[in-house]
Amino acid sequence: MKFSLFAASLALVASVVASPLQVRNGCPNCLSKEAATTLVNRFIGVLDHAGSDLGDANATAQAILDNNYQEISDSILSLEGQPLGGVTFQGKQEYIGGVLNAPPVEGITTIRIYVADCNSVLWYWNFLGVGSGQYEIKGFNLFTLNAAGQILTTELEFNSIAWGLDTGYQIIFPPSS
Ligand SMILES: *[C@@H]1O[C@H](CO)[C@@H](O)[C@H](O)[C@H]1NC(C)=O
Secondary structure (H helix, E strand, O other): HHHHHHHHHHHHHHHHHHHHHHEEEOEEEOOOHHHHHHHOOOOOHHHHOOOOEEHHHHHHHHHEEEEEEEEEEEEHHHHOOOOOEEEEOOOOOHHHHHHHHHOOOEEEEEEEEEOOOOOOOEEEEOOOOOOOOOOOEEEEEEEEOOOOOOEEEEEEEEEEEEHHOOOOOOOOOOOOO
């Protein structure tokens, strides 16, 4: 009786000690800033084709993306001359093929990383090596994660005029009014 009471109080202490680690911002299993930073660095390893602690770029992408991965970006659709509002990639393998069959993105730098709503990560970035690299390209990726911590959706918007200029688009300014 004494022993089981002791064991029960030990268990109570353990749960009280453990709860601040598991519950952040009032959410169970909330993503930590450290985990978000690791995720962003692995995602960078896909974009620059260098891979990560999980393996090469393909192995990294297989691990960090949900099978129904979706990318949404009006900035990309603008550059492609496509109607706005649609998805730019639907499905993990389509995305991996698209990224790994294109040249690696060079000069990726991180400005800031935030966790929101426990399962979303905001990555504010500056790409310094796209095309000619003449203009820096700042943008934001908003990642929404599934219950397993894989990226389900990426919504990204960036300075698509700078991207266009770095990759050879001609900008024609409107006549001044
Ligand atoms: C990535 O790896 C998978 C097998 O895990 C393979 O089927 C696919 O072709 C690879 N994709 C690229 C772009 O290398």
